[in-house]
Amino acid sequence: MRLRWGGERLLSVLSPVLLLALWELAARTNAIDTRFFPAPSDIFAAAVTLIRTGELWDNLSITLVRLAVGFLLGAVPGIVIGLAMGLFSPVRAILQPLVDGTFPIPKIAILPLFILIFGLGEESKYAIIAVAVVYLVLINTQAGVRNIDRIYLDVGKNYHATRWMMFTDVALPGAAPLILAGLRLGMGVALLVIVAAEFVGARSGVGYQIWTSWQVFQVDRMFVYLLVTAVIGFGTAVVMTFLERVLLPWKQP
Amino acid sequence: MTSTAPVKVRIRGLRKRFSVKGRPIEALDGIDVDVEAGAFLCIVGPSGCGKTTLLRILAGLEEKTAGTIEVARDAAGKDARERPVNAMVFQEQSIFPWMTVRDNVAFGLKARGFSRRDRYAIVEPFIRRANLGGFEDALPHQLSGGMKQRVSITRAFANDPEMLLMDEPFAALDEQTKLILQAELLRIWEESRKTVLYVTHSIDEAIVLADRILVMTARPGRVKDVVDVASVFGRPRRVEAVKESAQYGELFGRVWGALREEVMGAQAAEAVS
Numbered sequence: 001m002r003l004r005w006g007g008e009r010l011l012s013v014l015s016p017v018l019l020l021a022l023w024e025l026a027a028r029t030n031a032i033d034t035r036f037f038p039a040p041s042d043i044f045a046a047a048v049t050l051i052r053t054g055e056l057w058d059n060l061s062i063t064l065v066r067l068a069v070g071f072l073l074g075a076v077p078g079i080v081i082g083l084a085m086g087l088f089s090p091v092r093a094i095l096q097p098l099v100d101g102t103f104p105i106p107k108i109a110i111l112p113l114f115i116l117i118f119g120l121g122e123e124s125k126y127a128i129i130a131v132a133v134v135y136l137v138l139i140n141t142q143a144g145v146r147n148i149d150r151i152y153l154d155v156g157k158n159y160h161a162t163r164w165m166m167f168t169d170v171a172l173p174g175a176a177p178l179i180l181a182g183l184r185l186g187m188g189v190a191l192l193v194i195v196a197a198e199f200v201g202a203r204s205g206v207g208y209q210i211w212t213s214w215q216v217f218q219v220d221r222m223f224v225y226l227l228v229t230a231v232i233g234f235g236t237a238v239v240m241t242f243l244e245r246v247l248l249p250w251k252q253p
Numbered sequence: 254m255t256s257t258a259p260v261k262v263r264i265r266g267l268r269k270r271f272s273v274k275g276r277p278i279e280a281l282d283g284i285d286v287d288v289e290a291g292a293f294l295c296i297v298g299p300s301g302c303g304k305t306t307l308l309r310i311l312a313g314l315e316e317k318t319a320g321t322i323e324v325a326r327d328a329a330g331k332d333a334r335e336r337p338v339n340a341m342v343f344q345e346q347s348i349f350p351w352m353t354v355r356d357n358v359a360f361g362l363k364a365r366g367f368s369r370r371d372r373y374a375i376v377e378p379f380i381r382r383a384n385l386g387g388f389e390d391a392l393p394h395q396l397s398g399g400m401k402q403r404v405s406i407t408r409a410f411a412n413d414p415e416m417l418l419m420d421e422p423f424a425a426l427d428e429q430t431k432l433i434l435q436a437e438l439l440r441i442w443e444e445s446r447k448t449v450l451y452v453t454h455s456i457d458e459a460i461v462l463a464d465r466i467l468v469m470t471a472r473p474g475r476v477k478d479v480v481d482v483a484s485v486f487g488r489p490r491r492v493e494a495v496k497e498s499a500q501y502g503e504l505f506g507r508v509w510g511a512l513r514e515e516v517m518g519a520q521a522a523e524a525v526s
Contacts, residue, residue, distance in 0.1 A: 151347045158312050158341045159361040159412065169360070173351035250351045250392045 070129025078137025086145025140182025144175030267320035282473035298469030361412030
């Protein structure tokens, strides 16, 4: 069993390596069009140059700051409003139609409006990410609160827990798994939205670099920045998994 | 009744009507019962007879439709820290999965405003007596089903209520675990002698634990019979000794005799509807 598992792990490492080798070979023998698919070694060389000049880090940090600020601006109100909607039915009655009515709008469609309002600066990027994140976090948080097993509310009531304790000791931890699921979804959408927003509404950032690389036909640079987006996606997923492990020890198998 | 203990709970004409899809359902149809202070009362009845509803009304989780419940308080004050009237032990898994064993047991004390240091000090001996020592910092998912119910019961005892309400706490456990926990419950209860109302569908469990067994009718629930166990089996009581004795069979026959027609009736009614 262990041997087979080890074998599978080896296969999992080998498959990408093999693909890269094939790609390299195909590029060098001109079996594929290197204008569209430059050899991995060329992409690597381009990456080294971009790192050495500091350009890669500049763009990466700009995008990461936009992601972080926009994400927080969306996640914090999302949790607060979601909890309020889950706990208090009047709040739900007021806000539910607004949420239902505006949620279906593809968030990137609001970007022109935000550029109109906030200009081409950082604020429009923060705003579009925040809007993309707030819905998913809000909807999940509300569902988390409303799906708390009734028995826990009964226990709280029978033991005369105060309102505050019902919130801190029952509602919040009970909803935490779904809140974190909402944050994870929100992060995925935030990544999607920031790249798209930087395509058209920015003069810097990873998305902007991908777009201009296409416009000036520097495909190797484009591949480097595509790789960077993959690393950002992987990195945020690692952070979310870490958060879950720290905040939800009781959910670990 | 031979007992001379003062009445702890006096229930008179207790009714509960539910509305299911606009149709009224009588769950409890005039319950009259006195429970003496320090008595262990088991309530048995066919499924759906309202025995859990009775407990939930006493626990303040349901509103009664009519009738009176008088509880003789040990001490009446305005202090939130005073002993609570009751604590309920639920049938299903009811300990908070996000809290350690210690925090679960201390939940009621926290609600009453005890500081962390005080409540941890108070729950310590309760945890040890429930054989949960060493598991204070464990999370529920690390515990077996039997241990989870131990935590649930310990949570109720640690809050030192005047009265314990227990709703089939061992129903979901395997037979061996159930035997062990019944013995433990008796041991812990005999130290404190709190008034207990204990709902079960197991006649066997009722005989082993109870001073008196209240047999309920099929829905709508009424009191069908009250069987005295205390005059047959005294305290302290050993689970094995009870089961081995000849009187056990006699009592079982009496309770089952009262219950049998109700269960048959309930099943017939179910088949018709």
